[in-house]
Amino acid sequence: MLVNMSECVRDASQGQWIVPGFNVFGYEDALAVINAAEKFNAPVILMSNSDAVEHMDLNSSSALFHSLAESTDVPVVIHLDHAKTFELILRAIKAGYTSVMYDGSALPLEENIKNTQHVLELTREKNISVEAELGSVPYTDRNEDVKSIMTVPEDARRFTDEVPVHALAVAVGSLHRMQTKAARINFDLLAEVKKCTNVPLVIHGTSGIVDKDVKKLLSTNVGKMNIGTALRMAFGETLRREVLAKPDEFDRVKLFRNPMTAVQAAAEEKYRLLGWVER
Ligand code: G3H
Ligand code: ZN
Numbered sequence: 001m002l003v004n005m006s007e008c009v010r011d012a013s014q015g016q017w018i019v020p021g022f023n024v025f026g027y028e029d030a031l032a033v034i035n036a037a038e039k040f041n042a043p044v045i046l047m048s049n050s051d052a053v054e055h056m057d058l059n060s061s062s063a064l065f066h067s068l069a070e071s072t073d074v075p076v077v078i079h080l081d082h083a084k085t086f087e088l089i090l091r092a093i094k095a096g097y098t099s100v101m102y103d104g105s106a107l108p109l110e111e112n113i114k115n116t117q118h119v120l121e122l123t124r125e126k127n128i129s130v131e132a133e134l135g136s137v138p139y140t141d142r143n144e145d146v147k148s149i150m151t152v153p154e155d156a157r158r159f160t161d162e163v164p165v166h167a168l169a170v171a172v173g174s175l176h177r178m179q180t181k182a183a184r185i186n187f188d189l190l191a192e193v194k195k196c197t198n199v200p201l202v203i204h205g206t207s208g209i210v211d212k213d214v215k216k217l218l219s220t221n222v223g224k225m226n227i228g229t230a231l232r233m234a235f236g237e238t239l240r241r242e243v244l245a246k247p248d249e250f251d252r253v254k255l256f257r258n259p260m261t262a263v264q265a266a267a268e269e270k271y272r273l274l275g276w277v278e279r
Contacts, residue, residue, distance in 0.1 A: 002069040004098040004129040005077040005224065006166040008043040013200035013223030017275035021045035021079060021202075022267060023228035025052045027064060029235060032260045034072055036267035040276040043075035045099070045224065048092075049082055062095040077129075081226070089119055098128055101169070105133040106146065109155055116163045131224075134159050135171030137204045140178050148175075150189060157196035167224055169202040177229050178208025185213040187220075194221050202226065207233075211273060218275045227270055234266040235259045 005019070012019045024030040024046050037044035046065050048058070062078060069076035079099040080092040089100050102119040104112035116132045123130055135151030151170040160168060170193055173186045183205065193201065200223030206214065207229035217225070238259040242249075249255055272278075 001073060001075050002066060002098060003043070003075040003077055004127055004166075005043075005045055005079060005131075006129040008075055008077070009129075009167050009200045009202075009223035011223075013221045015219050017042075018218060018222055019043050019045060019224050020206075020267070020270050020274055021047045021077075021081070021224050021226045022231055022270075023047050023049050023052065023081060023226070024231075025055055026061075027068075028256050028260050029231060029263050030065060030068055032263035033231070033267045034068055034074070034076065036264050036271060037074045037076075038072060039268060039278050040271045041074060041279045042271055042276045043077065045077040045079050047079045047081040047226065047228075048097075049228065053080075053088070058091050058095040058097070062092075062097060066096060079129075079131075086115075086118065086122065089122060093122065093126060093128060099131070099166075100128060101131040101133070103133050105136040105149070105169075105171075109134075109159070113159060113162050116159075116165060120163060120165070129166040131167040131169060131202055132159070132163065132165045133169040133171075133204075137169070137171045137174055137176055139176040140208070141176070144176070146176075150186070151193055153189070153192040153196045156193050160197040160199045165199060167202045168197065168199045169204055169226075172203070174203055174205035174209050176205040176208075178205065179229060179233060181208055181210045183208040183213075184210060185217065187213075187216065190220055190222075200224065206230075206270070214273050225274065227267075230270070231263050231266050234262040238262040 065078045082103045136149040138148035202224040204226045206225040206227045
C-alpha cells in the first residue's frame with residue numbers, strides 16, 4: 001500500500017515505536033525490507049540516497065518501488081533522501097516519489113528556511129511529505145565534507161513555526177556511516193528541542209547508535225530513524241562470503257539469495273529494536 005510518511009511518522013512520534021527509513025539500492029534490498037516489514041505489520045520507508053540516484057534513475061526506482069508497494073498490505077513510503085537541489089526534488093516528484101527530504105543543513109538558517117519553504121510549495125497539493133534537516137549530522141566517511149553542527153533548540157522553534165514540515169531531522173549526537181555502534185545521543189539536547197517543536201523528529205545515522213540509546217529514543221518524539229550502513233554491510237559481507245565460497249558460481253540470482261536473507265534479518269533486528277512486535 002503506497003503512502004506518504006506524514007501519518008505513520010506522526011503516530012510513531014507519540015512513543016512506543018519508531019518507523020525505520022532504509023536506504024535501498026534496487027530490487028533485492030527493497031524486497032528484503034518489505035518482507036521484514038510484513039512480519040511486524042509495520043510501515044516501511046524505502047529511501048533513495050544520492051548513490052542510489054546515481055546508480056538507477058529515479059523513474060526506474062520509482063516504478064520498481066511502486067510495484068512492490070502495490071503488492072503488499074503494509075504501508076510503503078517512497079522517499080528521496082538528502083536532496084540538496086530543487087532540480088532533484090522536482091525529478092522525484094515527477095517520478096512519483098511520495099516523500100522528499102530537502103537537506104539544507106549546510107546552509108545558514110535563513111537560507112535553509114527559505115529553500116525548505118520553496119520545497120513545501122513544490123509539493124503542495126501533491127500529497128507528498130517533506131522532511132528537512134536542522135543542525136548537521138556529520139559523516140565518518142572522509143570523502144563527505146559535512147560539518148558537525150548540533151541542532152539549536154530555539155532554531156527548531158523558528159524553523160518549524162515558519163516551515164510546517166512533516167518531519168525534522170536533528171543533529172543530537174549520531175554520525176553517518178559508522179560500522180560499529182558507538183555513538184551516544186545527547187538526550188538533554190533532544191528534550192530541549194522537544195520543548196520547542198511539535199513536529200516529529202528524525203534521527204539519521206542509526207547504524208552507529210548504541211542499542212541502549214535507540215531503545216531510549218522510543219519514548220521521545222522521534223518518529224523516524226534512518227538506517228543505511230548496517231544493511232549495506234549485511235548485503236556486501238554476505239555476498240563476499242558467497243563469492244569466495246562458490247568460485248564456480250556465476251549466476252547472480254543464486255549469489256544474491258543469502259545476501260537478501262541477511263538484509264531481511266538485519267531489517268527485522270532493527271524493527272525489534274525500534275519497538276515493533278512480530279505478528
Ligand atoms: O540518511 C541516511 C542515514 O542517515 C543512514 O545512516 O548509514 O549511518 O545508518 P547510516
Ligand atoms: Zn542521513
